[in-house]
Amino acid sequence: MVTPKVLIIEDDPGVAKLVSNAVAKVECEPVTVDTGTQAVQWLLDYSADLLLIDNILPDMRALDLLDQLEKNGKSFPFIITTGQGNESLAVELMKRGAVDYIVKDTDFLDRLPSALARALEMIRTKRRLSEIEASLLQFTIETEAILEAAADGIVTFDHGGRIVTANAAICEMYGFSAENLIGADIGCLFPGEGGIPILPLPGRAGTGDVRKQLRTPREFVAGRSDGRLIDAEVTISEVEGGSKRLYIAVIRDISEKKRIERQILHDAFHDKLTGLPNRALAMNRINHLLKRRDDQPGCRCAVLLVDLDRFKLVNDCMGHTAGDQLILEVSRRLMSAVRPADTVARLGGDEFAVVIEDVHDLRNAVHLAERIHSALEPEVVVRGTDVKASASIGIALSQEGSGDAEDLLRHADIAMYRAKEKGRARYEVFDIEMHSQTVMMMRIETDLRRAIGTEEIVVFYQPVVDLHKRVVAGYEALVRWMQPGRGMVSPADFIPVAEETGLICALGRQVLHAACRQNRQWMDQFGEPTIISVNLSAYQLQREDVVSMVRDVLRDTGLPTSALKLELTESVFVDYSKGDLQALDELKAMGIGISIDDFGTGYSSFSYLGKLPVEAIKLDRSFISGLPHDKDHVAISTSILALAEAMNLRVIAEGIEHSGQLKFLHDHGCRWAQGYLFGRPVPAPQAEELLFASIDVKL
DSSP states (O other): OOOEEEEOOSSSSHHHHHHHHHHHEEEEEEEEHHHHHHHHHHHHHOSHHHHHHHBBBBSBBBHHHHHHHHHOOOOEEEEEEOOOOOOHHHHHHTTTTTEEEEEETHHHHHHHHHHHHHHHHHHHHHHHHHHHHHHHHHHHSSHHHHHTTSSSSSEETTTTTTTEOHHHHHHHHHOOOOOHHHHHHHGGGGBBBTTTTTTTTTSOSTTTHHHHHHHHHEEEEEEEEEEEEEEEEEEEEEESSSSSEEEEEEEEEEEHHHHHHHHHHHHBBBOOTTTTBBBHHHHHHHHHHHHHHSSSTTOOOOOEEOOOEEEEHHHHOOHHHHHHHHHHHHHHHHHHHHOSSSSSEEEETTTEEEOOOOOOOOOHHHHHHHHHHHHHOOOOEEEEEEEOOOEEEEEHHHHHHHOOHHHHHHHHHHHHHHHHHTTTEEEEEEHHHHHHHHHHHHHHHHHHHTTTTTTTTTEEEEEEEEEETEEEEEEEEEEEEEEEEEEEEOOHHHHHHHHHHHHHHHHHHHHHHHHHHHHHHHHHHHHOOOEEEEOHHHHHHHOOOHHHHHHHHHHHHHHOOEEEEEEEHHHHHHTTTTTTTTHHHHHHHHTOOOEEETTTTTHHHHHHHSSSSOOOOEEGGTTTTTTTOOHHHHHHHHHHHHHHHHTOOEEEEOOSSSSSHHHHHTTTOOOOSSSSTOOOOOOOHHHHTTTTTTTOOOO
């Protein structure tokens, strides 16, 4: 059997390579071009069994490519891949004969093989149908009129509508015998709708235009003698000549063709795994309800965006089959929680949308969110293991004058992320303030992306004091953003955005390089380096080669490894205990000190502290603020100081603001301190004035 050939039209080389691999895995021969022009030229010279077309190409869109092929008399089965779902485009492509329509989301490559297999199977089916039709056409040319259509049902009838002849095929199709049909009225083969025939018949509606209508193939639903319905297509021709006028009706059973068409349409608007409506159908449903709201004031709808919490852990720990099993069970529970008129759709991955109509006020949507949480409360047994499935839910209610389905779904998405930020397993209702905050975060991301690598990003230095020697023993390097026209942007505003978008990697490299370069300058100026502590994020450890980055920065700046310390938050070290952060051992082996920042705010700290490659812990300011009077703060602080002394770890108390806090900590053995009492973070020139300076500490 000839290997099917698939032409991949994709301008992104990386995506083209991944798609090509997927095509090869389903035992097809992939051929790749990156523009529509190249695709047209290739298809003029060669042939393909299937086209995989990126919707937006460098030189044209998919519809333009299809137009060019049509102008050249070329037609091929095709699948459209696109970066963003679009209902109207999907419908247009279905009309143009698309086999499938796939959104390039995070599950794109997982869904592609099954889509290819399904497409190839449909192509083979259509080929078989085409071959049958071609054979039938050849047969009709070579034999006489009745024998030409022997594979189809054929009847002849007179001008009065009485059946004259009926072949075996028509008898089998309808379940009648020839004796039952001959002499019967032709209308028995074409059931009427409300007493009106489904098509005009000769002798009853005149001639002229009626004859033209009869020659055009027309689809209808035929009723068999046993009551079963089949999809059929009829063409009626008039046989002129002779003393009697006869008509030939050729009736074809197109049930399989219609089944395939319905399946294609269903697959285009439904999720394969769950059978639920997909994003395209959900958007259609929302827009329909919004249109009804415009036509009937007072009709309102709502969208609930349901996103499972920590679903990735199930896939990572138990495999994707287990993840699919959990998704199926969640789908079933969502369906059990909604009303029959409501729509549950799977948008992709572990994200669902619930579209509810006839919403009188916000309480209807809130009550549904509570029912969903209740439905998800019982544990799910996945591959013999009890799994807790919780969800964060965002609620958006349609308002007078509000936008389209995209707006409503986006509002629900914003509210859902707010629910995750507040601790998961809860719901949040969208309000305009959320939208404003999202817009602000997008603006910060855009401006920060531009600012990284420029002089807008500066490093401030906050002194760390040695209480025994009464001197500045080093500095913590802290990033600051001086935005033109706005001034200082708070780290609380841009650091979370940097973490979420991945910009923290580039930002962290810039800060590390600037701090090490500054420390080297001080070393050249004063004869010896001070200690610079630089914060390292968990995202950097997970996404880049931190060891190589630090080594490169030290080489470029000429700073000794002993002059650099790295600070990581306590949550990072929880992952280290699972063996995921071997880079810390390599950094320690290089001679770089590692500190735990914000110590005491995580969990299980004492149980794994002795296993970590750290030399110091920073006592979090939240435990210092109440000293020396708050009993809980006193107990926690003294316990941590005693623990550190027993484990030979340095303790740096941060956030010290008054002498009462300082005296208490010093009296309990804390040697290093940091806080506004000694100095705020300042630019390098001001920090230089304190370098190696004595500090007047009153204890």
